[in-house]
Amino acid sequence: MAIGVPGLLSVAAAAAAVLCLSSLACATGDAGNKQLRFRENGEFKILQVADMHYADGKTTPCEDVLPSQAAGCSDLNTTAFIQRMIQAEKPDLVVFTGDNIFGFDATDAAKSLELAFSPAMSSSIPWAAILGNHDQESTLSREGVMKHIVTLKHTLSKVNPTAVEIDGFGNYNLEVHGVEGSGFENKSVLNLYFLDSGDYSTVPSIPGYNWIKPSQQLWFQHTSKKLQRAYMSKPVAQKAPAPGLVYFHIPLPEFASFDSSNFTGVKQEGISSASVNSGFFATMVEAGDVKAVFTGHDHVNDFCGELTGIELCYAGGFGYHAYGKAGWARRARVVLATLEKTDKERWGPVKSIKTWKRLDDQHLTAIDGQVLWSKRTKGTRRKKQIGGV
Ligand SMILES: *[C@@H]1O[C@H](CO)[C@@H](O)[C@H](O)[C@H]1NC(C)=O
Ligand SMILES: *[C@@H]1O[C@H](CO)[C@@H](O)[C@H](O)[C@H]1NC(C)=O
Numbered sequence: 179m180a181i182g183v184p185g186l187l188s189v190a191a192a193a194a195a196v197l198c199l200s201s202l203a204c205a206t207g208d209a210g211n212k213q214l215r216f217r218e219n220g221e222f223k224i225l226q227v228a229d230m231h232y233a234d235g236k237t238t239p240c241e242d243v244l245p246s247q248a249a250g251c252s253d254l255n256t257t258a259f260i261q262r263m264i265q266a267e268k269p270d271l272v273v274f275t276g277d278n279i280f281g282f283d284a285t286d287a288a289k290s291l292e293l294a295f296s297p298a299m300s301s302s303i304p305w306a307a308i309l310g311n312h313d314q315e316s317t318l319s320r321e322g323v324m325k326h327i328v329t330l331k332h333t334l335s336k337v338n339p340t341a342v343e344i345d346g347f348g349n350y351n352l353e354v355h356g357v358e359g360s361g362f363e364n365k366s367v368l369n370l371y372f373l374d375s376g377d378y379s380t381v382p383s384i385p386g387y388n389w390i391k392p393s394q395q396l397w398f399q400h401t402s403k404k405l406q407r408a409y410m411s412k413p414v415a416q417k418a419p420a421p422g423l424v425y426f427h428i429p430l431p432e433f434a435s436f437d438s439s440n441f442t443g444v445k446q447e448g449i450s451s452a453s454v455n456s457g458f459f460a461t462m463v464e465a466g467d468v469k470a471v472f473t474g475h476d477h478v479n480d481f482c483g484e485l486t487g488i489e490l491c492y493a494g495g496f497g498y499h500a501y502g503k504a505g506w507a508r509r510a511r512v513v514l515a516t517l518e519k520t521d522k523e524r525w526g527p528v529k530s531i532k533t534w535k536r537l538d539d540q541h542l543t544a545i546d547g548q549v550l551w552s553k554r555t556k557g558t559r560r561k562k563q564i565g566g567v
């Protein structure tokens with residue numbers, strides 16, 4: 179399907195040519211030379227797809243659906259759900275937060291990845307992906323999976339920053355610039371960070387899942403600082419940093435800080451974070467720009483809860499060949515950032531960030547709308563944001 183992409187604008191062809199020298203991506207990918215930016219209406223929308231668990235397509239059955247839904251249910255239902263979500267929401271970016279494929283059941287990793295991402299690839303909407311703990315269980319290593327992803331059509335995914343030593347594969351950031359023709363057209367007014375939260379601990383005395391390493395946190399700190407410096411300098415110098423949103427697969431231990439009295443959504447299973455805390459939450463609080471974190475991994479948790487100024491959000495399970503809860507619909511999370519309208523510059527910095535989820539039912543029912551963050555303006559400084567759209 180062809181959907182217009184007002185969120186994109188080509189930048190200098192020369193810069194794109196340089197980017198192509200060292201990467202196969204240019205042979206097939208064509209989003210590498212595009213700059214994400216807010217639309218003319220001052221909005222930028224992100225669709226998060228968590229835990230597709232794709233395997234071989236038509237022959238791969240669904241898990242945890244009602245007995246009456248099992249016949250004729252396969253990976254193709256996951257594909258159909260993405261297509262419907264793209265049509266309904268017309269996002270400016272689709273983010274796949276890991277366990278994109280369920281490696282153990284995928285005969286050919288490259289082929290499975292291509293099938294999994296095909297709705298994004300054919301929609302010509304830019305998309306970004308990171309790794310979960312199951313992506314490497316088929317015929318490609320974690321490095322191999324990430325290296326294949328970056329060659330796919332319309333992706334903005336990157337393997338890793340160049341010239342830094344970093345753990346994992348798929349650590350990168352994307353800038354979202356202001357509206358074309360506005361004073362913020364060359365500034366990143368919304369920053370997206372993507373990190374590889376790994377798979378399993380390789381330290382014998384520490385069981386369980388892996389964690390975000392010091393090398394990754396250092397890269398995040400450095401990147402955040404650089405972006406804040408640019409945003410808070412001329413022209414249109416800002417006093418506060420541009421909001422940042424962080425995407426990775428495995429939830430942090432801090433996701434266990436909530437109960438139903440202080441989150442929106444549901445918690446139907448434990449928080450499967452690493453068994454140690456590597457401090458990334460504190461690193462993000464300290465950086466000062468991060469407003470929300472989005473993970474997957476625990477398919478039947480779909481809540482957002484706020485801890486010391488950062489919203490910690492699950493997307494809820496998306497894929498049909500993934501464990502779930504029969505009768506509890508597969509779902510996706512949408513994030514909408516809206517710019518402030520200013521007299522002089524027409525569109526200013528980000529004013530608010532909202533979220534909701536949509537269920538894979540007949541009407542793609544939207545639920546749990548809430549405000550994740552809004553810019554403080556003079557006179558409302560002491561008002562506490564209490565959420566609710
Ligand atoms: C899966 O897709 C088939 C074919 O479109 C559809 O008939 C069926 O209802 C879907 N199953 C679920 C659980 O959505
Ligand atoms: C943004 O950059 C372009 C190209 O360098 C320039 O023509 C334009 O004036 C810049 N816009 C602003 C608001 O600085």
Ligand SMILES: *[C@@H]1O[C@H](CO)[C@@H](O)[C@H](O)[C@H]1NC(C)=O
Nearest residue numbers: 435436437439440483484485
């Ligand atoms: C949520 O509420 C519970 C009490 O019901 C409390 O123990 C917990 O600290 C609260 N969490 C946050 C992040 O405020």
